[in-house]
Structure formats: structure tokens, C-alpha cells
Amino acid sequence: MTDTGESWGEAADWYPDIVATGDTRRAWQDEFDRQGLALRAELRDGRNPCRNATVSAGELRADLLLSPWQRRFWLFLRDGRRTLLSGYAADLAEAAGAARLWLDGARPGETAAAWPFLGSVALAEARERGDHGEATWLSLYGNHREDPIGVRLRAFVALAFHEPRLRVLRPYTSHWTLCFSRTEQWPYSQDLPMVDPVATPDRYVVRLRDGRVHAETDAADTLRLVLAELPE
Secondary structure (H helix, E strand, O other), X not given: OOOOHHHHHHHHHHOHHHHHHOOHXXXXXXXXXXXXXXXXXXXXXXXXXXXXXXXXXXXXEEEEEEOOOOOOEEEEEEEOOEEEEEEEEOOHHHHHHHHHHHHOOOOXXXXXXXXXXXXXXXXXXXXXXXXXXXXXHHHHHHOOOOOHHHHHHHHHHHHHOOOHXXXXXXXXXXXXXXXXXXXXXXXXXXXXOEEEEOOOOOEEEEEOOOXXXXXXXXXXXXXXXXXXXXXX
């Protein structure tokens, strides 16, 4: 038996059509059937059955999550434990089409080319080959999911992306801070400058690991300061 509207909570206001169907699994299955796709949507174990559904073929899986705060269909395409593609589909039909291509065995780059809401082909290929640094740079630069941290960092990243001395480093974010590491994976090096966005759009503060803090400035000057503080 499907959970009642109580499990939907406030999210029910964003998805009256899906609430009328019963839950996300049933609504997605209806879309698969409408498109003539031989896919079977299932409930995700341990997740809210109203806002989650999954479909799989061997190690390949497509997970669908409905945002509780706005009408948004978040699709994750996975191979085993690796999430190789994700993005916001326009609707259940788009989510079904991308899931079908993925479960048919399409490569990440091919899937991204067919469904641009999942990010760039370059990003998909970097994730497939396990290049975490390049994938993070491309994710920050393209920011296809309009992540709020990426939005705040956009002006700086637009410049830093083209700087060779930074592109060889692994970028990562901690809360609202953009950090850099000389190591590809954890533990990250803790000796490089950090960039904090401030309340004013496209303005930043550069912080150093020894406690020094440069005055707030624009994206171009922030890049200059970061490069000046990098070890040779």
C-alpha cells in the first residue's frame, strides 16, 4: 500500500499529478509504459516511497528523486556504486528517456550528448575515467545543476578554469569555501590558498593557511592573489 499524502508533506503541493497517481514509482512506470519501454520501476529501499523510484539493469541503475522544495526531477545514473551522471530532468518523460538510454548500455559521454541536462560530454567522460580533479573543475565551470555554491564562485571559476597552474590542482569546496589540493583524493593537502565568496556578488576574499586574509576584491584580482600565493 502506498503511503498517504502525509508522507509527501509539503512536496505534495509541487506534484499534484504524481500524488494523484499514488507515488513516484507508479507515475514513472506509467511513463515507461506510455513510451513502450520494457522497464520496471521499483521503490528504493529505505527511501520515501512517494518521492523516490529506481530502475535497473544489472549493475546499471537510474534513481529518481523529487525535490521537496520545488518541482524538480533529479535523476542519478549509476554504474555500481559510482554516480556517473546526474541532473534535473524537465519531467518524467525526459527522466524516462535518459534512463532508457543509460540502461541500454550507452557510455556516459553518449548519454550526456543525448540528454544535456545531465551535464557536458567532457564532464561525463572525466567521471567515467575516474579523473576526479578534471571532473570537479568541469562541474564547477559548467554548473549545469545551478548549485548555489557554484553560482557564488562562478566569476572566479570562469577565470581560474583557464589558468594552467590551478588546473593541475584538485579543487574542492568546504561549505562556501573553494579549496585546492595537490593530491587527487583525500587526504587533501592543506597548504594552498582558499577563496571565500562574500555577500556582494562576484567578490571574494583569499585566505591563507597561516591565518592571513587578503582584503575583499573582484574575481580578476582574486585570481592574481591566489597565483601569487601558490608555492613554486
